[in-house]
Amino acid sequence: MPIVNIKITREGATPEQKAELIGGVTDLLQRILGKNPATTVVTIDEVDLDDWGIGGLPVLVYRAAQASKESKP
Amino acid sequence: MPIVNIKITREGATPEQKAELIGGVTDLLQRILGKNPATTVVTIDEVDLDDWGIGGLPVLVYRAAQASKESKP
Amino acid sequence: MPIVNIKITREGATPEQKAELIGGVTDLLQRILGKNPATTVVTIDEVDLDDWGIGGLPVLVYRAAQASKESKP
Amino acid sequence: MPIVNIKITREGATPEQKAELIGGVTDLLQRILGKNPATTVVTIDEVDLDDWGIGGLPVLVYRAAQASKESKP
Amino acid sequence: MPIVNIKITREGATPEQKAELIGGVTDLLQRILGKNPATTVVTIDEVDLDDWGIGGLPVLVYRAAQASKESKP
Amino acid sequence: MPIVNIKITREGATPEQKAELIGGVTDLLQRILGKNPATTVVTIDEVDLDDWGIGGLPVLVYRAAQASKESKP
Numbered sequence: 001m002p003i004v005n006i007k008i009t010r011e012g013a014t015p016e017q018k019a020e021l022i023g024g025v026t027d028l029l030q031r032i033l034g035k036n037p038a039t040t041v042v043t044i045d046e047v048d049l050d051d052w053g054i055g056g057l058p059v060l061v062y063r064a065a066q067a068s069k070e071s072k073p
Numbered sequence: 074m075p076i077v078n079i080k081i082t083r084e085g086a087t088p089e090q091k092a093e094l095i096g097g098v099t100d101l102l103q104r105i106l107g108k109n110p111a112t113t114v115v116t117i118d119e120v121d122l123d124d125w126g127i128g129g130l131p132v133l134v135y136r137a138a139q140a141s142k143e144s145k146p
Numbered sequence: 147m148p149i150v151n152i153k154i155t156r157e158g159a160t161p162e163q164k165a166e167l168i169g170g171v172t173d174l175l176q177r178i179l180g181k182n183p184a185t186t187v188v189t190i191d192e193v194d195l196d197d198w199g200i201g202g203l204p205v206l207v208y209r210a211a212q213a214s215k216e217s218k219p
Numbered sequence: 220m221p222i223v224n225i226k227i228t229r230e231g232a233t234p235e236q237k238a239e240l241i242g243g244v245t246d247l248l249q250r251i252l253g254k255n256p257a258t259t260v261v262t263i264d265e266v267d268l269d270d271w272g273i274g275g276l277p278v279l280v281y282r283a284a285q286a287s288k289e290s291k292p
Numbered sequence: 293m294p295i296v297n298i299k300i301t302r303e304g305a306t307p308e309q310k311a312e313l314i315g316g317v318t319d320l321l322q323r324i325l326g327k328n329p330a331t332t333v334v335t336i337d338e339v340d341l342d343d344w345g346i347g348g349l350p351v352l353v354y355r356a357a358q359a360s361k362e363s364k365p
Numbered sequence: 366m367p368i369v370n371i372k373i374t375r376e377g378a379t380p381e382q383k384a385e386l387i388g389g390v391t392d393l394l395q396r397i398l399g400k401n402p403a404t405t406v407v408t409i410d411e412v413d414l415d416d417w418g419i420g421g422l423p424v425l426v427y428r429a430a431q432a433s434k435e436s437k438p
Contacts, residue, residue, distance in 0.1 A: 003187060009220070013252055019134070028243040029227075032239050033227065041149060051338070080148060080150070098345075099348035102167070114404075125147075127147055164269055168277060183274055188271075196409075199383075199407035241422065244418075258420075261418035293374070
């Protein structure tokens with residue numbers, strides 16, 4: 001009876017993609033650890049971009065900095 | 074100073090019900106473990122139905138499948 | 147099918163107390179929100195005292211400070 | 220840069236099984252949502268059996284009750 | 293590669309304040325524990341006031357009770 | 366009354382470092398958001414290295430792969 005939580009940035013994941021993720025993770029837990037799918041619970045948290053930080057920066061600022069770094073010769 | 078998190082599907086829990094839940098859980102922790110209610114914190118996460126999976130399926134699909142199974146002779 | 151997580155400091159909660167807590171929280175969710183006990187999952191995290199902070203201090207230091215404050219005239 | 224947390228009961232999952240789980244979940248997120256594996260973080264919490272409740276009971280008591288129910292004619 | 297989660301009541305924290313928080317926590321983890329900022333992830337959960345309880349009460353009720361207590365002679 | 370959770374790999378953080386982290390995060394929340402330190406709770410989870418994955422690999426395997434890549438001309 002595993003409990004899985006998946007946090008992703010809120011950027012338009014569709015209900016179909018979420019359903020595929022729920023099915024995929026549940027399958028993995030059954031195949032690898034023999035966990036019963038009937039009692040495997042998966043929750044997905046979509047987190048607003050302002051509320052997600054990486055590298056000490058809000059994720060949008062971080063991505064812009066990475067992109068600018070990569071475009072430099 | 075316990076920290077309690079309750080995740081439920083978003084299906085119309087009222088502020089009154091949430092208040093009752095907060096009070097009830099805090100009482101339990103005081104009665105069973107002697108925890109000080111003044112520093113017991115309870116948070117409730119309402120999770121959208123698309124973001125909750127059980128049995129490898131989004132919860133609405135799962136419920137429909139269960140209902141159809143139960144209505145079969 | 148709620149998911150409940152209870153974090154408490156690790157200070158000797160017994161299996162019997164934990165069982166009572168699991169039963170009590172599950173009952174509350176059924177009584178207040180009509181949630182099915184069969185799919186209510188409760189996990190308890192016991193957190194070492196060094197890993198718990200309140201008031202900007204590790205909890206043992208915090209308690210000592212409170213006790214000393216209260217014992218002053 | 221998703222963050223995944225997987226809670227399972229502590230019942231002997233091996234480092235190899237955990238590695239397979241980490242790889243599998245990371246692959247799923249890349250395949251379904253296009254998430255960059257380099258910044259996908261997965262943590263696994265193994266929860267002691269006393270600290271896991273389902274159906275209002277500690278999981279071992281719950282399993283014993285289920286087994287006894289199923290063995291009845 | 294630490295993972296930090298900060299839960300606060302939803303009361304108007306601005307993107308600038310969140311960015312400052314993300315930067316500040318990432319700095320602390322680098323300074324105190326030598327953690328690489330590039331792989332430090334911070335998420336912020338703003339929790340609705342109805343969904344936050346303290347002292348056995350929803351937070352707004354709790355604050356009103358505290359204020360009324362303090363204003364008494 | 367914020368609730369902060371910090372997950373780090375279990376690699377010998379000392380009680381003194383944890384205390385400094387607890388104090389530092391609590392200060393940040395007071396300085397940036399005006400949060401009351403008295404009710405700010407911080408918990409630290411030390412996660413075993415087998416239970417932490419990044420880049421689709423357990424963290425030790427990932428680090429070895431990074432080190433080997435960097436040492437190549």
